[in-house]
Amino acid sequence: MSLLAPTLPDLAAAVVTGGSSGLGEAFIRLLGRVSPAVPVCNLSRRPCAEKTGATFQSAVHHIPCDLADAAALARAADAVAAWLAAAPAGPVLLVNNAGLGSFGRFPGDDPGRQLAVIDVNVRAVVDLTARLLPVLRLRGGGVLNVASVVAYQPTPYAAVYGASKAFLLSWSLALREELRGSGLRVTACCPGTTATGFFAAAGLRGLPGAAMGAEDVARFALRAWARDRAHAVPGLPNRVMTWAGGLLPRTTAARVAALVLRRRAGPVLP
Numbered sequence: 196m197s198l199l200a201p202t203l204p205d206l207a208a209a210v211v212t213g214g215s216s217g218l219g220e221a222f223i224r225l226l227g228r229v230s231p232a233v234p235v236c237n238l239s240r241r242p243c244a245e246k247t248g249a250t251f252q253s254a255v256h257h258i259p260c261d262l263a264d265a266a267a268l269a270r271a272a273d274a275v276a277a278w279l280a281a282a283p284a285g286p287v288l289l290v291n292n293a294g295l296g297s298f299g300r301f302p303g304d305d306p307g308r309q310l311a312v313i314d315v316n317v318r319a320v321v322d323l324t325a326r327l328l329p330v331l332r333l334r335g336g337g338v339l340n341v342a343s344v345v346a347y348q349p350t351p352y353a354a355v356y357g358a359s360k361a362f363l364l365s366w367s368l369a370l371r372e373e374l375r376g377s378g379l380r381v382t383a384c385c386p387g388t389t390a391t392g393f394f395a396a397a398g399l400r401g402l403p404g405a406a407m408g409a410e411d412v413a414r415f416a417l418r419a420w421a422r423d424r425a426h427a428v429p430g431l432p433n434r435v436m437t438w439a440g441g442l443l444p445r446t447t448a449a450r451v452a453a454l455v456l457r458r459r460a461g462p463v464l465p
């Protein structure tokens with residue numbers, strides 16, 4: 196943590212989506228530790244988990260929102276704008292973290308799940324960012340998008356999830372260029388397997404491979420944003436994997452990803 200504090204710019208407020216568990220909760224906990232005076236707003240269906248403690252919870256403003264519901268998101272974005280108007284002046288960090296996965300052969304037995312992945316991982320991120328960007332332009336700060344290592348190649352057996360994260364990475368890099376010179380930082384963090392409830396929520400019976408801790412990943416992501424990195428992959432094995440995958444023709448990368456996914460995720464698929 197001590198390495199993070201000096202590098203995070205002076206934030207006046209932070210908005211985190213999906214702060215009720217996993218990585219989002221870790222982002223909020225770290226921000227609270229580094230900058231206890233900075234108010235944090237969490238957009239998710241549930242509030243921050245009990246285990247984060249009463250003091251912590253009371254410092255986090257929760258705006259309940261199903262991000263898959265476009266009308267609910269529009270109302271929540273208005274509520275965030277009002278909350279920011281009452282927050283101290285200065286830079287704002289928007290962490291687009293909420294997300295869900297879908298695993299197995301497409302379309303699986305719940306095609307609605309595939310559409311929910313697109314709604315939350317893609318549409319909600321674009322919509323919320325578009326609605327808050329005018330405020331960010333006025334106040335400074337930027338956007339931290341939580342993508343995934345699966346963004347770097349097609350991912351059979353997680354086809355829609357992988358494509359949603361590829362969208363997020365590509366969009367994030369493009370947005371960063373459009374905002375060059377504005378003072379706003381845009382970073383895509385691309386974690387590998389992380390020990391959260393993510394896989395259980397997607398119906399998997401365990402973790403596909405070795406996992407990093409949520410707090411390590413969140414710390415890495417905040418540092419990457421503070422250092423104005425365009426995109427960043429936490430963990431050396433994940434970095435090697437994405438680098439090696441990038442050397443292959445895309446069709447070969449898809450084939451290799453199918454073999455790896457089948458071997459690593461096969462035993463835990465529903």
Ligand SMILES: NC(=O)c1ccc[n+]([C@@H]2O[C@H](COP(=O)([O-])OP(=O)(O)OC[C@H]3O[C@@H](n4cnc5c(N)ncnc54)[C@H](OP(=O)(O)O)[C@@H]3O)[C@@H](O)[C@H]2O)c1
Nearest residue numbers: 213215216217218239240241262293294388389391392393
């Ligand atoms: N865990 C991994 O291995 C891993 C690896 C790479 C990338 N990621 C990415 O990391 C991000 C966080 O995931 P996690 O690992 O922390 O998983 P998690 O523990 O399952 O947390 C997901 C969060 O997203 C929120 N969310 C999901 N659907 C939502 C909806 N319809 N409306 C509002 N909020 C919603 C959840 O809040 P509510 O349920 O309260 O609404 C929850 O707070 C995701 O974008 C995921 O794709 C995870």
